[in-house]
Amino acid sequence: MSWRPTYRSSKFRNVYGKVANRESCFDGIPITKNVHDNHFCAVNSKFVAVVTESAGGGSFIVIPVSQSGRLDSHYPKVCGHQGNVLDIKWNPFFENIVASCSEDTSVRVWEIPEDGLRRNMTEAVLELYGHSRRVGLIEWHPTSSGILFSAGYDYKILIWNLEIGEPVKMIDCHTDVILSMSFNTDGSLLATSCKDKKLRVIEPRSGAVLQQASCKNHRVNRVVFLGNMKRLLTTGVSRWNTRQIALWDQEDLSMPIVEEDIDGLSGLLFPFYDADTHMLYLAGKGDGNIRYFEITTEKPYLQYLMEFRSPAPQKGLGVMPKHGLDVGACEVYRFYKLVTLKGLIEPISMIVPRRSDTYQEDIYPMTAGTEPALSASEWLSGINRDPVLMSLKDGYHRPNQLVFKAPVKEKKSMVVNGIDLLENVPPRTENEV
Numbered sequence: 001m002s003w004r005p006t007y008r009s010s011k012f013r014n015v016y017g018k019v020a021n022r023e024s025c026f027d028g029i030p031i032t033k034n035v036h037d038n039h040f041c042a043v044n045s046k047f048v049a050v051v052t053e054s055a056g057g058g059s060f061i062v063i064p065v066s067q068s069g070r071l072d073s074h075y076p077k078v079c080g081h082q083g084n085v086l087d088i089k090w091n092p093f094f095e096n097i098v099a100s101c102s103e104d105t106s107v108r109v110w111e112i113p114e115d116g117l118r119r120n121m122t123e124a125v126l127e128l129y130g131h132s133r134r135v136g137l138i139e140w141h142p143t144s145s146g147i148l149f150s151a152g153y154d155y156k157i158l159i160w161n162l163e164i165g166e167p168v169k170m171i172d173c174h175t176d177v178i179l180s181m182s183f184n185t186d187g188s189l190l191a192t193s194c195k196d197k198k199l200r201v202i203e204p205r206s207g208a209v210l211q212q213a214s215c216k217n218h219r220v221n222r223v224v225f226l227g228n229m230k231r232l233l234t235t236g237v238s239r240w241n242t243r244q245i246a247l248w249d250q251e252d253l254s255m256p257i258v259e260e261d262i263d264g265l266s267g268l269l270f271p272f273y274d275a276d277t278h279m280l281y282l283a284g285k286g287d288g289n290i291r292y293f294e295i296t297t298e299k300p301y302l303q304y305l306m307e308f309r310s311p312a313p314q315k316g317l318g319v320m321p322k323h324g325l326d327v328g329a330c331e332v333y334r335f336y337k338l339v340t341l342k343g344l345i346e347p348i349s350m351i352v353p354r355r356s357d358t359y360q361e362d363i364y365p366m367t368a369g370t371e372p373a374l375s376a377s378e379w380l381s382g383i384n385r386d387p388v389l390m391s392l393k394d395g396y397h398r399p400n401q402l403v404f405k406a407p408v409k410e411k412k413s414m415v416v417n418g419i420d421l422l423e424n425v426p427p428r429t430e431n432e433v
Contacts, residue, residue, distance in 0.1 A: 010294055010303065011352065011362065012279055015332065017290065017308030018349045026063060026345035028071040030054075031315060031338050036086050036136065037179070037221075037268050037285065039316035041345070042098065043336050044090040045324030047112060048345060049098055050338065051085045052077060058085035058102050064116045065324070076117040078110055080124050086136050092321070093145045093372045097125075101135035107150045109162065130158050130167040137178060142187045142368070143387050146376030149190070149204070151178040157192070159204060161376045168380060171207045173200065182232075184225045185275070186373075188384040189250070191232055193220040199234060201250055205382065213253035218246045221268055225250070226295060227275030231257070233295075235269035235282065243269050245282065247301055258301050262291070272319060276367050277332050279305070281350075286313045290335065292350070308348065312339045322367045327392050330354045332363055364392045 032040055032051045040051040043065070051060045059079035063071065083103030091097035096114065101107045108124035131152035141147035146162040157171040157178065176195035183190055190204045199220050201211040220236040232248040234256075242264050246256040262269065267286035273295075274281070280293045280302075288310040294303040318336035325331045326349070333350040352363050369390030374383060 010305070012277060012294055012332075013305055014353050015279070015292065015305060015350055016353065018351055019310065020068075020347040020349070024068045024347060026068055026071060027343065028073065029061065029343045029345060031340045031343060031345075032084070033340065034084055034086070036084075038087050038136070039270070039318060039338075040088070041316050041318035041336055041338050042088045042090050043318035043320050043324075044095050045321060046095045047090070047098075047116070048318065048336060049078075049088050049090065050318075050345065051088060054079065057082050058100075058104070060085050060088055060100060062098065062112050062117055067116070076120045078112075078117070078121045080108060080110075080122045080127075081106065083134065086134065087138050089138050089140055091140055091145075092142065092368075093370055095370070099138050099140070099148055101138045101150055103134040105129065105131045105134060105152070107131075107135055107138060107148070107160065109148070126162060126165050128160055128165065128167070130160075131156065137181055139181045139183070141379065142183050142185065143373040143385055144187060144376055144379040145372035145374070147187075147379055149181060151181060151192075153177055157181070157190075161380065163376045169205065169207065171202060171204065173202065173207065173209050179220075180222045180224075182224045184250075185228050185368075186384045186386050187379070189225070191223045191225055191250070193223040193234060193236075199223060199232070199248070199253060201232070201253065205380065211250065211253040213248070218244055218256065218259060220246075222271055224271045224273050226273055226280075227278075229278075229295070229297060231295075233271055233273065233280060235271050241266075243267075243284070245269070245271070245302070247295075260302055270317065272317070272333075272335075274333055276322065276365050277363060279333070281333065281335075283314060283317055283335070285315065288313055290348070308350075310337075310348075312337075312342065312344075312346070314338060315340045318345075323370065323390065323392065325392070327359060327364055328357070330360055330363065359393050361393075366391055 030053045042049045049062045058081035059077040081102040088100045096112045107128040109126040111125045133153035135152045137151040139149045148160040151157045155174045158167040159169040161168045174194045179193045190202045192200050199213040220234045222235045234246045238244040243262040246259045267284040270283045272281040278295050282291045290308040315338040320334040330352045331349045335348040337346045366389040368387035371388040373385035
């Protein structure tokens with residue numbers, strides 16, 4: 001029997017990256033020089049938000065997606081934080097609501113006017129104080145409208161109910177700085193990677209650790225849930241200091257299903273997973289390239305497709321939600337790449353080449369839309385629901401009738417699980433600069 005190479009026919013094997021022309025880029029942006037390992041950029045179908053360099057306090061700018069070109073040097077900023085802004089995320093259901101976290105230990109929720117900023121914004125809709133150290137990560141719940149997770153350098157994850165503007169749960173199982181958080185599709189499970197070299201799968205409402213892996217051969221940096229495949233993917237470093245990705249079964253973290261070395265470079269690898277196409281994108285901090293793979297449930301699990309190359313190094317990448325993509329051009333993913341040296345944000349479209357001009361149903365399945373499946377109180381009571389799906393066929397445009405209402409609250413001590421968060425300060429460690 002003659003030897004044959006394994007060949008898989010995939011509709012995504014010819015996906016290519018297309019950089020937007022200069023007029024569609026955002027130029028003259030004072031991108032932050034902070035070395036914190038985050039993206040410093042968040043995108044939705046209306047706005048691009050980017051953390052900027054600022055003297056005293058922290059700030060970020062919010063630019064309407066349609067307003068590309070060179071930015072005025074006096075463009076208004078969102079500048080209420082007293083310390084550097086470390087992470088920003090748009091609410092998936094309210095397109096004018098953005099959350100930010102900072103070195104000043106606070107998490108803030110801002111409401112951006114419909115037509116963008118006209119003057120500097122200093123007043124947040126909500127100021128959330130509960131961490132005793134700087135807050136490095138925030139993440140919105142994928143199906144509930146008023147739930148926000150924040151992870152601080154006090155090794156705690158707080159769950160905020162924005163309907164009342166208070167922390168309602170505290171996850172206190174980490175022994176070092178939390179590096180990344182990722183939810184499964186319905187938000188009933190949370191995966192975290194931590195500087196203590198452990199990968200955890202947590203039930204967020206109870207704080208119970210369901211699975212834990214001590215990664216000896218694969219030092220985990222970032223983790224991402226692979227949709228409904230009951231798999232996790234981590235990026236990290238092997239014992240020989242090569243960059244590596246590993247695939248795990250979420251119900252058994254004793255051993256990775258497969259490990260694959262990527263290269264010998266030192267920049268952190270950011271994973272991006274598209275559950276609709278089962279494609280994984282890997283972008284290294286400081287690299288100019290983006291590799292992409294297709295993930296399958298059978299062997300070989302990870303199928304390398306191709307690589308987008310560019311000479312300009314990326315500091316971070318924002319990702320456009322599905323309903324903001326150009327379905328007419330068969331665009332399946334869009335990155336917004338931060339190029340610090342040029343003060344530039346460069347959109348990169350990942351496109352499936354097709355001859356036909358009609359709507360390509362096979363590459364655009366029903367996808368998570370802009371309608372929440374649950375309220376905050378429903379999710380906290382123990383209900384799980386899958387995201388409310390929408391079709392991209394009509395080029396999407398059904399205005400969201402929801403209105404974000406912030407609670408009125410006074411500043412006071414924060415007691416969660418019987419512990420006053422602002423009183424119980426853990427000792428400083430060498431991890432905190």
